[in-house]
Structures are given as C-alpha cells and as structure tokens.
Amino acid sequence: MEKKPALEASLVQEFVGNAHGDLDRVKELLAEVPALVNSAWDWGGGDWETGLGAAAHMGRRDIAVYLLEHGARLDLFAAAMLGHLDIVRATLETYPEALNGLGPHGIPLIAHAQAGGNEALQVYEYLNSLSSQETEART
DSSP: OOOOOOOOHHHHHHHHHHTTTOHHHHHHHHHHOGGGGGOEEEOSTTOEEEHHHHHHHHTOHHHHHHHHHTTOOOOHHHHHHHTOHHHHHHHHHHOGGGGGOBOGGGOBHHHHHHHTGGGGHHHHHHHHHHHHHHHHHHO
C-alpha cells in the first residue's frame, strides 16, 4: 500500500471547525481535498473530532448526510442524531456500555439524539428509557 502524505493540520482543523455549521465551506474543502472526509482534529487532551462528529453534536443533519454520501464513516453518535434507531439499538444490545460513552467534547450519546430534533425523537426516547432503567438498577 502506497504511503500518502499527511494532510495539512490547518486544513483538517478548518474542515472540522466548519463541519459544525458551514455546509458550503465543507463542500468546498471536500471538493479540494476529498481525503478530509474522515480526517480528525485533536482539540486537546485527546478530544478527537471528525467532520461527521462535529455535525452530529450540532444537529446538522445536512452536513452529516453530505459527509456520509461522500464516504464518512458512520459512528454511533451520528446514527443517534440522524434518528437511526435500528443502528443505535443493535449497537447498544451488543455493547451496552456504549450508552455511557462520550463523543467529541465529552458530549453524551443522548445529547446527540436530542440535537437531532423530531427526526431523532425515537432514539432520544429509547436512550432515555435505558438511562432510567440503569438508574433504577443502581438504587
């Protein structure tokens, strides 16, 4: 496999930063450098974030879908924001501890579902029911 040069750090930071809310700029950057689609930026202390991760916690369905259509790797947090109950349920049935996993910036899974609004309401309700069950089990 051919070794490719690393992406320019400032370009990765710009891409991930813009994926929080600027679809037009994301499109421009991805057109210029398609490899950015799965790049990740470390905001410090191991707080890694991809463009998809940024779009997911901001509830930017438009950006998330665009990135997925261009090869971004779907993760649990984006699936929650997008309202993919089947994916979230299957993942948590297999790895129940993922319920308490944290996404970029330490944002919980349920907050990603909440950011998805009405289209992710079923996921939010499912995660909320699991959290309630977990709380009851501890008491």
